[in-house]
Amino acid sequence: MRLSRFFLPILRETPKEAEIVSHRLMLRAGMIRQQSAGIYSWLPLGKIVLSKIEQIVREEQNRSGAIELLMPTIQSAELWRESGRYDAYGKEMLRIEDRHEREMLYGPTNEEMVTDIFRSAVRSYRDLPLNLYHIQWKFRDEVRPRFGVMRGREFLMKDAYSFDIDRERAREAYNRMFVAYLRTFDRLGLKAIPMRADTGPIGGDLSHEFIILASTGESAVFCSKDILDLPIPPDDVDFRGDLSPIVTAWTTPYAATDEMHDAAAFEALPEDKRVSARGIEVGHIFYFGTKYSGPMGANVAGPDGVEQPVHMGSYGIGVSRLMGAIIEASHDEAGIIWPESVAPFAVGLINLKTGDQKTDSVCDGLYERLTNAGVAVLFDDVDGRAGAKFATMDLIGLPWQLVVGPKGLERGEVELKRRATGERLTLSVDAAVNRLMAG
């Protein structure tokens, strides 16, 4: 993409309203624009990253055997009356009356609707296990939205719902999501730690939060150093096999959020194993049995022909929140440092002297070669000062910067800079292309 044809409204000044670094950087880098309190537009650079995060989440859900559908944002209050949550939910639910004065709401979550879909279609244990997920916008009318996309009102969430004949099978479904989450966050460049959690308003008796460590995290977390070194399940992990050894390995070392912290157990660890840090919740999984299927009559016949309420779990990932979390975990003074898997472009190509025939021509050639080779390039082809160009590229955090100017070209050289380390290489044009095509 040529910058001259892109829409990248960089802010030179730090916006006053942003309290945390990810919010500041996303505003400055022209990734988002606030439209109302807690409601954002995703500008082109932000939209690319959002889609990349979404796609990684989707691929790992699919790999685990979950099936994608898409439920609407607007729901009927009737469904929520069946579960008893319509009155219980409180002011975070955005309630709406349509032109016929029917009570509707903007879905904050989808347990009721997916249970309704399930009960309309599934009658027998033979159709199980089933895990249905969607990636859809949700609305929670937070009394004080803040921290940018970390605690917005309109946000993108992946929510999956598992259906099984009994508690034991439901536990297997839970394990599949547990493993899928480990893989998902790892692919996003994050170190996420599952921590036993309170089940809260969704209910149930088994729940884990996935927490990433970031010094700016919202809550205190405590864990054993051992958990930080566990291997991530590989991409050919057998989701139809027994995953409990993996889950056991990841749930044995001490790990707890503030709320669930057991100081005595933590202090029983050798001192050099105690990690006390700040964390950000990026995923949450629950087993809640028949809490919704019971009152909503989502029954299936078992092998004995007897109908019984189906056992359910739900599994959320805050897709839009993840963008903020990734930035909290990966930035420096100059700006964002994107993990390669979600970087909006792999390379920022900087023309230091637009209008100079040779520089323009080398840049055009580089842009074409890299683009044709499938490397995503943002090409700064705009007339401007070198300092501002470097600052913008550092701010938006692409993994590589390829800098082309007339002085280097006199020696046949261009400069390649790795954003994460600041490492610089002076290379011939061909060597730079080869280096970038190697990934």
Add this chain to the structure above:
Amino acid sequence: MRLSRFFLPILRETPKEAEIVSHRLMLRAGMIRQQSAGIYSWLPLGKIVLSKIEQIVREEQNRSGAIELLMPTIQSAELWRESGRYDAYGKEMLRIEDRHEREMLYGPTNEEMVTDIFRSAVRSYRDLPLNLYHIQWKFRDEVRPRFGVMRGREFLMKDAYSFDIDRERAREAYNRMFVAYLRTFDRLGLKAIPMRADTGPIGGDLSHEFIILASTGESAVFCSKDILDLPIPPDDVDFRGDLSPIVTAWTTPYAATDEMHDAAAFEALPEDKRVSARGIEVGHIFYFGTKYSGPMGANVAGPDGVEQPVHMGSYGIGVSRLMGAIIEASHDEAGIIWPESVAPFAVGLINLKTGDQKTDSVCDGLYERLTNAGVAVLFDDVDGRAGAKFATMDLIGLPWQLVVGPKGLERGEVELKRRATGERLTLSVDAAVNRLMAG
């Protein structure tokens, strides 16, 4: 995808509430489920097709130079007061009050918000032309939603907005979208005809609807036979060149909807050129100049330094509606006939005798070979009657059916059926694989 692990709730009976064929077929094929009047869940089969349509629309927007962003669904009433449309819009706008009693709404369209984004960032003609689009859910509170996804309340729309320094440049932007639309609908397997249209509540003085011909179409349309044979612009059409010859070629032959019909002009055509048919609107493009930029103060400085309101156009495609339109245009008595570009799977593999060792093993092998070769297969591996299996495959309309049973296998043969024509080939297993891998 193995059917035993998929979620495909086929309805054996024709739903009474569905008045038109696409609605009936989408319900029967387990593609959608109504959650409230005019509000649908997209079940897994429907979600796959929806994503494929969305992706083709996106690719052609990108090819034309439009830039993707994503605006939120919930908007502030304030913005709509600036344009004067908040009071004018009427009951189709879903109006919402949040917990702080602020007036909000579920966006039915985005002229105001995108103009706000533009004015916050762009000051000079040097940043033009610019075309920003998004693919986002919209809500229009239709008094009587009907025809399934063809006239739903919550629907997915691609809306693009162009910004140019003057009327002439805005016309070039209009032409780019015109050409992108021709390509988009062609790739979706549709014959779409641009017809000069009324500008209606969006305003402006230049507008075309893109109408596809379908015997079940919502309105009468009239055109010259010549327009049906015009070539579609190729994939390397130069969007930075002069597109007016293409637009002229497509706007010269007579073509008009009922509303704009000029019977005298139509009857002046030779009788064998007169096409009188039914049509479905699938896209609509507008040039409306400074209608929003004027009142909202979206000004840019021209080459002379003088500030002036930017010239705008807007360009919509009904992404979710297109699924209904494609089915209206492509089905038979037995069910849907998907164009290959949007088919949820390329092949339906039918095991006629699950449990028979040889049949199971050949089917498993075929499934693996085709899947590894990148061919999307829905594998009916479920125990069931042959007749019901055939009926389901015909209903869901995959381009190819690959039928494997013990009798054929005795002779080393499987059967390949092309859904669109009913043509059947009896082939060896290898020959069938080769045929399917050839596309």
